[in-house]
Amino acid sequence: MKSLKKNFIKSLLCGGMATFLFATPSPLQAGAGKDGQPSLKKVLLYDYRGANRSVGPRINLRKALTQMAKDHDFTLTLDGDPKSVNYLNLKSFDVVIFAYGEGNVVPPAQGQKDLERYVREGGGFVTVNTAAKRFSDFPFLEQAVAVQYALPAGSVVSARLYADSQAIMNPDLRSIFDGLPRDAVLRDRWLNFGGNPRENSGVTVLFSVDESSYPFGRMKGDHPIVWTQRMDKGRVVYDGLGHANVYAQEGDYGSRLLWNLMEYAVHKDAGGSLEKKIPSNAKTGIALEGRSVLLTLGEGSYSLRVSDFRGKIVLSKTFTGPGQFQTEPISLEGNYAVTLRGPSGTIQKQFTLK
Numbered sequence: 001m002k003s004l005k006k007n008f009i010k011s012l013l014c015g016g017m018a019t020f021l022f023a024t025p026s027p028l029q030a031g032a033g034k035d036g037q038p039s040l041k042k043v044l045l046y047d048y049r050g051a052n053r054s055v056g057p058r059i060n061l062r063k064a065l066t067q068m069a070k071d072h073d074f075t076l077t078l079d080g081d082p083k084s085v086n087y088l089n090l091k092s093f094d095v096v097i098f099a100y101g102e103g104n105v106v107p108p109a110q111g112q113k114d115l116e117r118y119v120r121e122g123g124g125f126v127t128v129n130t131a132a133k134r135f136s137d138f139p140f141l142e143q144a145v146a147v148q149y150a151l152p153a154g155s156v157v158s159a160r161l162y163a164d165s166q167a168i169m170n171p172d173l174r175s176i177f178d179g180l181p182r183d184a185v186l187r188d189r190w191l192n193f194g195g196n197p198r199e200n201s202g203v204t205v206l207f208s209v210d211e212s213s214y215p216f217g218r219m220k221g222d223h224p225i226v227w228t229q230r231m232d233k234g235r236v237v238y239d240g241l242g243h244a245n246v247y248a249q250e251g252d253y254g255s256r257l258l259w260n261l262m263e264y265a266v267h268k269d270a271g272g273s274l275e276k277k278i279p280s281n282a283k284t285g286i287a288l289e290g291r292s293v294l295l296t297l298g299e300g301s302y303s304l305r306v307s308d309f310r311g312k313i314v315l316s317k318t319f320t321g322p323g324q325f326q327t328e329p330i331s332l333e334g335n336y337a338v339t340l341r342g343p344s345g346t347i348q349k350q351f352t353l354k
Contacts, residue, residue: 064247087114095124119234124265146197154216189243201316291329297321300343
């Protein structure tokens with residue numbers, strides 16, 4: 001363990017790359033896909049320090065991910081070189097993790113474009129803690145994290161973390177909650193944010209922190225801390241935990257949560273992909289497929305918006321036809337209005353989910 005710790009610190013200080021390979025664990029440990037094989041095989045932890053000088057949280061995360069790689073039989077690569085954020089390198093990984101960067105951790109121009117391309121083509125993207133802090137001139141990362149950490153977080157204290165009741169009911173998100181209690185008390189430095197991610201269309205809140213359980217909350221009683229969204233074919237997750245060593249608390253709750261998020265992120269979003277060939281002059285159509293909206297689109301660009309009976313937007317996506325597309329399921333019952341704008345005008349429909 002001493003030599004492993006030295007390697008962590010050496011890699012951290014030098015900003016270099018390290019790759020850890022582990023022997024195959026027992027079947028009880030391995031994270032298996034539908035075919036019985038590990039569904040997540042290669043993970044990149046991109047940890048460029050930027051303006052952030054915190055060493056402890058970085059070492060805790062690296063230790064946790066190294067143990068996960070051993071338990072779940074995947075290859076973990078640690079890299080702090082901005083040059084590694086290029087498309088050819090990124091596409092060799094199932095999941096890319098940004099952690100504790102703070103500031104403009106990816107140079108402008110090509111590196112930023114390559115990261116966006118990787119995610120939108122189906123790469124898994126997990127951002128952790130202060131990866132959502134003090135960056136500018138990076139529109140894609142701004143959209144990916146939804147809101148930035150912008151307010152004082154206070155000291156490390158215990159607080160109640162709880163799963164979002166709506167997210168639990170969504171069958172597409174069920175794997176995220178596997179093996180986790182619906183609430184837990186953890187010690188962390190709980191981040192406040194400059195806005196509420198619930199207000200961003202397409203974002204689904206997964207976990208929140210109970211502001212009544214600790215003294216430093218500044219989110220007016222609604223304090224999301226973990227959330228996700230889909231960006232074309234890619235799944236993006238933000239995990240605000242991890243300033244303190246949550247990965248070794250409460251039955252390894254933080255580690256299990258992070259593993260579930262990584263497993264979720266590795267799967268491409270089928271809703272953004274072509275399911276079958278549609279002629280370019282196809283008639284535009286809107287239908288329900290279970291709890292999802294099914295679109296048949298001709299040539300051109302389209303924007304879809306689904307609102308509940310109060311006018312609150314619950315789903316907002318863009319598509320490029322021709323093709324047939326299916327959205328993620330809508331979890332709650334109720335009356336909904338669908339608005340689809342395209343080259344030939346606007347189509348509006350209403351439907352009821354029971």
